[in-house]
Amino acid sequence: MKSKHWPIYRAIGQLLLWFVFIASIIYLHDPVSDAGIGFYPSLSIHSITIGYITTHTVKYALLGLVLFILTFLLGRFFCGWMCPLGATIDASDTVIQPKGKTKVQTNMSRIKFLVLLSSVLIAFFGFTVSGYIDPITIAYRAYELFLYPFVSFIGSKPLSWILPGYQARDYPFYYYNWAWVAVVFFVVLGLSAFFRRFWCRVLCPLGAMYAIASHVSLFRRVVNTDKCIHCGACVKGCRMGAIATDGVGTIEHECIKCFDCLKNCNYDAISFTFTRPSKNKSIEYPGKGITRRDLLIATGSSVIVAASRVSLFAASHDSFIIRPPGALRESQFLDACIRCGQCMNVCPTNALHPCITEAGFYGMFTPRLISRIGYCDFTCTRCGQVCPTGAIQKLSLNSKQKFVIGTAYILHDICLPWSEQTNCIVCEEVCPVANKAITLEKKIVKNKKGLQIEVLLPVVHEDRCIGCGICENRCPVSGQAAIVVRKPKLSIGERYG
Amino acid sequence: MKITRKNLFLSIISATGFLAGNYLKGLKRAFGLEKKTDLVIIKTNTVTEKSIYAMVAKGFEEMGGIQQFVKKGSKVVIKPNIGFNSTPERAHTTNPILVEAVATMCKHAGAIVAIMDRPVHNARLCYRSSGIEEVAKKVGVDYVYMDRDKFKTVKVPGGLNLDTLDVYEDILEADCIINMPIAKHHSAADLTLAMKNLMGVIGGNRGYYHINLHRNIVDFNKAVKVHLIILDGLRILTKHGPSSGSPADIKESKTIIFGTNPVMVDAYAAKQLFGIEPSSIGYLNLAAQSGMGSINITAYSTITRTV
Numbered sequence A: 001m002k003s004k005h006w007p008i009y010r011a012i013g014q015l016l017l018w019f020v021f022i023a024s025i026i027y028l029h030d031p032v033s034d035a036g037i038g039f040y041p042s043l044s045i046h047s048i049t050i051g052y053i054t055t056h057t058v059k060y061a062l063l064g065l066v067l068f069i070l071t072f073l074l075g076r077f078f079c080g081w082m083c084p085l086g087a088t089i090d091a092s093d094t095v096i097q098p099k100g101k102t103k104v105q106t107n108m109s110r111i112k113f114l115v116l117l118s119s120v121l122i123a124f125f126g127f128t129v130s131g132y133i134d135p136i137t138i139a140y141r142a143y144e145l146f147l148y149p150f151v152s153f154i155g156s157k158p159l160s161w162i163l164p165g166y167q168a169r170d171y172p173f174y175y176y177n178w179a180w181v182a183v184v185f186f187v188v189l190g191l192s193a194f195f196r197r198f199w200c201r202v203l204c205p206l207g208a209m210y211a212i213a214s215h216v217s218l219f220r221r222v223v224n225t226d227k228c229i230h231c232g233a234c235v236k237g238c239r240m241g242a243i244a245t246d247g248v249g250t251i252e253h254e255c256i257k258c259f260d261c262l263k264n265c266n267y268d269a270i271s272f273t274f275t276r277p278s279k280n281k282s283i284e285y286p287g288k289g290i291t292r293r294d295l296l297i298a299t300g301s302s303v304i305v306a307a308s309r310v311s312l313f314a315a316s317h318d319s320f321i322i323r324p325p326g327a328l329r330e331s332q333f334l335d336a337c338i339r340c341g342q343c344m345n346v347c348p349t350n351a352l353h354p355c356i357t358e359a360g361f362y363g364m365f366t367p368r369l370i371s372r373i374g375y376c377d378f379t380c381t382r383c384g385q386v387c388p389t390g391a392i393q394k395l396s397l398n399s400k401q402k403f404v405i406g407t408a409y410i411l412h413d414i415c416l417p418w419s420e421q422t423n424c425i426v427c428e429e430v431c432p433v434a435n436k437a438i439t440l441e442k443k444i445v446k447n448k449k450g451l452q453i454e455v456l457l458p459v460v461h462e463d464r465c466i467g468c469g470i471c472e473n474r475c476p477v478s479g480q481a482a483i484v485v486r487k488p489k490l491s492i493g494e495r496y497g
Numbered sequence B: 001m002k003i004t005r006k007n008l009f010l011s012i013i014s015a016t017g018f019l020a021g022n023y024l025k026g027l028k029r030a031f032g033l034e035k036k037t038d039l040v041i042i043k044t045n046t047v048t049e050k051s052i053y054a055m056v057a058k059g060f061e062e063m064g065g066i067q068q069f070v071k072k073g074s075k076v077v078i079k080p081n082i083g084f085n086s087t088p089e090r091a092h093t094t095n096p097i098l099v100e101a102v103a104t105m106c107k108h109a110g111a112i113v114a115i116m117d118r119p120v121h122n123a124r125l126c127y128r129s130s131g132i133e134e135v136a137k138k139v140g141v142d143y144v145y146m147d148r149d150k151f152k153t154v155k156v157p158g159g160l161n162l163d164t165l166d167v168y169e170d171i172l173e174a175d176c177i178i179n180m181p182i183a184k185h186h187s188a189a190d191l192t193l194a195m196k197n198l199m200g201v202i203g204g205n206r207g208y209y210h211i212n213l214h215r216n217i218v219d220f221n222k223a224v225k226v227h228l229i230i231l232d233g234l235r236i237l238t239k240h241g242p243s244s245g246s247p248a249d250i251k252e253s254k255t256i257i258f259g260t261n262p263v264m265v266d267a268y269a270a271k272q273l274f275g276i277e278p279s280s281i282g283y284l285n286l287a288a289q290s291g292m293g294s295i296n297i298t299a300y301s302t303i304t305r306t307v
Helices: A006-029 A045-055 A062-074 A077-082 A084-096 A107-124 A135-154 A156-162 A178-193 A198-203 A205-214 A233-237 A260-264 A292-307 A309-316 A330-336 A342-346 A382-386 A416-420 A426-430 A470-474 B005-030 B049-062 B096-108 B123-129 B132-139 B169-173 B194-201 B213-223 B262-274 B282-289
Strands: A219-223 A270-274 A352-354 A367-369 A407-410 A438-446 A452-460 A483-486 B039-043 B075-080 B112-117 B142-145 B151-155 B164-168 B176-180 B182-186 B190-192 B228-237 B250-259 B302-306
Touching: A006 A077, A006 A084, A006 A135, A006 A260, A006 A342, A045 A062, A045 A107, A045 A205, A045 A330, A062 A077, A062 A205, A077 A084, A077 A205, A084 A135, A084 A178, A084 A198, A107 A198, A107 A205, A107 A292, A135 A156, A135 A178, A135 A205, A135 A342, A178 A198, A178 A352, A198 A205, A233 A260, A260 A270, A342 A352, A342 A382, A407 A452, A416 A452, A426 A438, A426 A470, A470 A483, B039 B049, B039 B262, B049 B096, B049 B228, B049 B250, B049 B302, B075 B096, B075 B169, B075 B194, B096 B112, B096 B132, B096 B176, B096 B228, B112 B132, B112 B169, B112 B194, B123 B132, B123 B142, B132 B142, B151 B169, B164 B169, B164 B213, B176 B194, B182 B262, B190 B194, B190 B262, B194 B213, B194 B262, B194 B282, B213 B282, B228 B262, B250 B262, B262 B282
Parallel strands: B039 B302, B075 B112, B075 B176, B112 B142, B176 B228, B182 B228
Antiparallel strands: A219 A270, A352 A367, A407 A483, A438 A452, B039 B250, B151 B164, B182 B190, B228 B250
């Protein structure tokens, strides 16, 4: 392969796959779409591995495995062609790294292998950290929870012309704590200010896994030494710093097959072909430069994180937040959730939102149900269908309608019938439970003028309430609703000590 | 068209004819010469797709023909009750086949038909699960998701509780509004029928309208004048309405009521379908007091037909 057009083909391919990614988000956001196809987070072999080590529950591992096996053949093509975060980083270069500064053979690139090592070690202690450092989940969260709502906020009119049924959605939708999602996203993009693809070269644990496989891959860069004059044009143009300073040697595990060097070479010296790794040796092995000190720091810090599991749990147990229906028990849920945020994207009522500190340190970016913003639809089981790890179990409609996520409690001080003696009944009207978990009691009461009047007072039946939160959502009282969904007050919590 | 003596003459003739015709119609109406029926009640023994179509056809015939309401090229808005994300079996939403039959007839009469509602639940889900989306696609008419920005503020003439209301633009611009409520129990309003169904064309915070609900329902009907009401009483929810209830709460009453006055339709349906005295329902009393229609159902002139 020698054509100088390959960089353009790659850019087009990357753009198309980025569109697939965007389309999957927009498609899944449509409340009538099939939520069973939310496969994107499981493209990440890193998430799959971590998830498998911690909880043995990964639903769609196949795609990620196929991509990983393909890496042994084609090299680290995923990073240059498929990764949505990589595409975003490349696109943001025009703003963040306009000069296209790159760094040849940096010693820092060993750090990503240490990150990978730590995340795997921590996984053996039961912690799932892939949600915080996996590029797919970072990109997914950023696009779902920050960028798409933002675009829909500023461009709801144009979107309603393009997307079917867009007006019917609850727009402009937004996610609580979206700013923190955006902060993580912009920090990752902003790292490119040091040099191009800083995140991919230095920190990305998924990149590290692909790098290891890529070291022995068959599809390689070959330089014709008769033609090469060692001008260094390819070295300066390589976004991954994967070319040695002489322009001949390749760091195979860093090459993401962007083919920029084909275009940059004026002497036709470079080509990409299938060769045996032994014939065309990489000048560096993955993780070169890792010292004993690095390893000690990585293992030591992961042991410290793992050992803190007990104390962290003491701080985050029995949280007050409401999890989506079908969620595992809190401690299991935190281990199983990879924080991809798809449940929040598919929720038709904008009810699920990312946590920051509400669920403890470990619960960052896990879903919580905020009834005042959106309620849990009685006939919807989408979050369970889309969850790639089973942290939210797939429920049948029948079992979902019996799944208790909380209980409604009336705040008598601000409830209109209770405090103002005016009839209201909205909570009773919207209650979807077959025999109504909220009923109205007719009572003769004295109003503020001292007159005896008849009022319908809402009363919650805790044995029937499933905590869907539509009563809190629709409560006409301004600000704080007069009926709130909390954990059932007598449920068995996870409170230690 | 070129202005010639002949053309000018012809257009003057036709304009005069048109005006005279309208004038005669007005005279007829003023002297009560036109045959006037308050309500048309259509019953059936078995509810099938075919019988529903026949019922609708019969109803329009007894109301004096569909041309009375739907002119060629006019904009017709059908307003069913699809307020909740429930399937038709649960009797929370207007029977989709009934809507289909009405939409088909309007379309054949040459009208531009749109079906719309402002549901309580997510609109996309409600249109899908109620079967309305499917029906609209089948008949080939528009189904409109109401756009938040397209509500217009109108004055409520003689409003009991409200001075102004936000009404959907398409409703205000429509030549004919066909209100197609389903009859069901409602915890706050006692029953939700034609008058209550108009909440689905009003913008703003629904929750607030439930404070002083009965007065507000009357005001909705003062702000929005409906041209025809086709009340779905095929299967009615008698308990735990409007959004829950079990199959035991559903009564097969197999009736459709046609009418033009919402107060009369509601009063009749309350008594005949649910056995509830119209005078015991707050909004019907208030409506009768403000002269929107009588709730003395014995004084109505009705036609009852069985298909």
